[in-house]
Amino acid sequence: MAGKASALEGQVAVVTGAGRGIGAAIARKLGTMGAAVLVSGRTPAPLDQTVRTIVEAGHRAEAVTCDVTAQQSVNALAEQVEKKFGRVDILVNNAGIGGFSTPLHQLPVEDWDRILNTNLRGVFYMIHALAPLMIKGKSGHIINISSLAGKNALPNGAAYAASKWGLNGLSYSVAEELRSHNIRVAVICPGSTNTELSPHEGKSASRMLQPDDVAHVVEMLVTQAPQSFASEVLLRPTLKP
Ligand SMILES: NC(=O)c1ccc[n+]([C@@H]2O[C@H](COP(=O)([O-])OP(=O)(O)OC[C@H]3O[C@@H](n4cnc5c(N)ncnc54)[C@H](OP(=O)(O)O)[C@@H]3O)[C@@H](O)[C@H]2O)c1
Incomplete structure (x- = not known):
């Protein structure tokens, strides 16, 4: 479904892990x-591909290489956005x-360190670097892509589950810190989504969710009326895949 072309005119969006999968769809x-989109991730080629798709459709985007596990890299992205x-x-x-x-x-x-540093610490770095600019602007949306694994047990994926349970706790808490600044912090918890993240054996x-289904939820969150704050969305495939 195409978004309303002008809904975000004049706005600036940053999406981490946007070279492929759910991030690219968002x-x-x-x-x-209508937003100007900063498409970020570690690997330049897929970022350029996402940017090309957006620009060729007549919209604005640019690629910014950024590793969310490296605070310097995140701070450099934030400086670029501000400048x-x-x-x-x-x-x-x-990014996850x-x-x-x-x-x-x-x-x-x-492996524990890599998973927690990417899925949880990386979100801390991004919010630490960019929330001050949102506070200055007195508005904003921060949307954290968590998982149903942040709500449930995940045998053989305990580190991943811990990172997403942690991300949910971080999100609910930061939401309370920032709502008085007119910044809405929401978390989306999708179930199995058809991307390269895991083989989803069997x-x-x-039947799985598609990346565009998650992007559709982002569209809903950023087009809410000013007084409305959907803080968490659990997104399941209709039929068990
Ligand atoms: N697929 C699912 O079933 C599912 C379900 C629920 C939630 N999720 C969540 O959805 C998010 C997106 O996952 P996906 O399924 O779209 O996975 P994906 O296709 O593997 O994409 C992950 C993206 O994150 C980027 N990334 C990884 N490490 C990074 C880092 N250190 N810094 C910056 N970017 C990094 C990757 O690009 P580079 O490697 O080039 O940096 C890639 O673009 C993740 O948070 C995941 O946990 C996925």
Whole structure:
């Protein structure tokens, strides 16, 4: 579904992990709705591909290489946003990595660190770097892409589940800190979505959520009336995949 072309005219959006999968779909959606989109991630080629798609459709986007686990890299992105646009209206913390096949007692410590540093610490760095600009602008949306694994047990994926349970707790708490600044912090918890994150063994790709389904929820969140604050969306496939 195409977004309303002018709904976000004049606004600036930052999407992490936007080279592929859910992040790319969200970046395309926000571009279609008229925002200038900063498409970020670690690998330049897929970022350029997402930007090309948005620009060729007549909208505004640029790629910014950024590793959310490196605070310097995140701060450099924030400086670039402030210098170039002087504002940020929408921050979508989407970058994330999986880990679904190892019981915790066998999980290498490095894997624990990588998962928690990306899925949880990275969101802290992004909010730390960009919320001050939103506070200055007296408005904004921060949307954190969590998971149903942040609501449920996930055997063989305990580190991933812990990162998403942690992300939910972070989101609910920061939401209370920032709502008086007219900044709405929301969390989306999707179920199995058809991307490269995991092999989703034995599941039907067509029954799974598609990246555009998550982007549609982002569209709903950023087009709410000013007095409305949907703070959490659990998004399930209609039929179990
Ligand atoms: N797919 C699902 O079933 C599902 C379900 C619920 C929630 N989610 C969540 O949705 C989000 C997006 O996942 P996806 O399914 O779209 O996965 P994906 O296709 O693997 O995409 C993940 C994206 O994150 C980027 N990324 C990874 N590490 C990064 C880092 N350190 N810094 C910046 N970017 C980084 C990747 O790009 P580079 O490697 O180039 O940096 C990639 O663009 C994740 O938070 C995931 O946990 C996914």
